Amino acid sequence: MSHPEPIPTVRAVGPEEAGALAAFADRLFHETYAPTCRAEDVIAYRTANFTVEELGRELRDPRGIVLLVEVGGALAGYAQLRLGPPPPGVEVEAGQAAVEIARFYVDAPWHGRGVAQAMMRAVRDAAVEHRAGALWLTVWEHNPRAQAFYRKLGFRVVGAQTFVMGEDVQHDHVMTRGVDPLP
Numbered sequence: 317m318s319h320p321e322p323i324p325t326v327r328a329v330g331p332e333e334a335g336a337l338a339a340f341a342d343r344l345f346h347e348t349y350a351p352t353c354r355a356e357d358v359i360a361y362r363t364a365n366f367t368v369e370e371l372g373r374e375l376r377d378p379r380g381i382v383l384l385v386e387v388g389g390a391l392a393g394y395a396q397l398r399l400g401p402p403p404p405g406v407e408v409e410a411g412q413a414a415v416e417i418a419r420f421y422v423d424a425p426w427h428g429r430g431v432a433q434a435m436m437r438a439v440r441d442a443a444v445e446h447r448a449g450a451l452w453l454t455v456w457e458h459n460p461r462a463q464a465f466y467r468k469l470g471f472r473v474v475g476a477q478t479f480v481m482g483e484d485v486q487h488d489h490v491m492t493r494g495v496d497p498l499p
């Protein structure tokens with residue numbers, strides 16, 4: 317008899333969880349970029365960004381929201397959001413904010429199993445709750461799986477930005493969608 321997939325649950329993370337989030341975010345960043353980027357660049361980014369102090373600061377920022385997905389009580393992914401003005405190409409109504417999806421990571425055993433969709437639904441719900449008019453993100457030009465996932469959920473490319481990882485200046489696409497329900 318086959319067992320049904322456990323259901324992912326999503327909740328907001330508070331500053332008291334900075335330690336657990338830092339360790340999880342650091343591991344997922346390493347696993348995502350170590351296969352394709354220079355080790356020195358990956359380490360430089362990790363050292364600067366995934367300390368308990370830095371994550372604690374980000375979690376105390378009132379413009380920031382971090383959503384954590386768990387499956388069967390184990391960490392399965394996280395999305396880090398920032399509320400703010402939209403960049404060029406991202407459309408909102410006058411006076412509305414946009415939600416930047418600054419980080420969106422699902423642990424590898426859960427890729428292709430609907431966890432990322434559940435997390436994006438929670439991101440969209442958070443945007444509606446905060447009266448934001450659009451979601452937007454940047455994705456590396458050499459990350460075709462993430463781009464395919466975002467396109468599938470209605471995001472489209474509206475611009476370009478650079479992302480500095482160590483000494484590597486990477487080219488990212490800017491993608492956006494409205495806050496209408498996900499497909």
Ligand SMILES: CC(C)(COP(=O)(O)OP(=O)(O)OC[C@H]1O[C@@H](n2cnc3c(N)ncnc32)[C@H](O)[C@@H]1OP(=O)(O)O)[C@@H](O)C(=O)NCCC(=O)NCCS
Nearest residue numbers: 348420421422426427428429432454455460461462464465
């Ligand atoms: C990006 C991410 C959240 C997507 O979640 P996911 O569960 O893997 O997404 P899905 O499997 O539902 O969708 C990915 C799609 O890309 C396709 N795909 C897989 N590998 C691909 C490749 N190399 N090139 C193009 N498409 C690819 C899949 O077939 C799937 O499309 P389908 O559903 O039509 O078959 C997840 O892969 C992840 O966390 N990756 C590591 C972190 C990361 O890159 N984050 C994004 C930072 S911007």
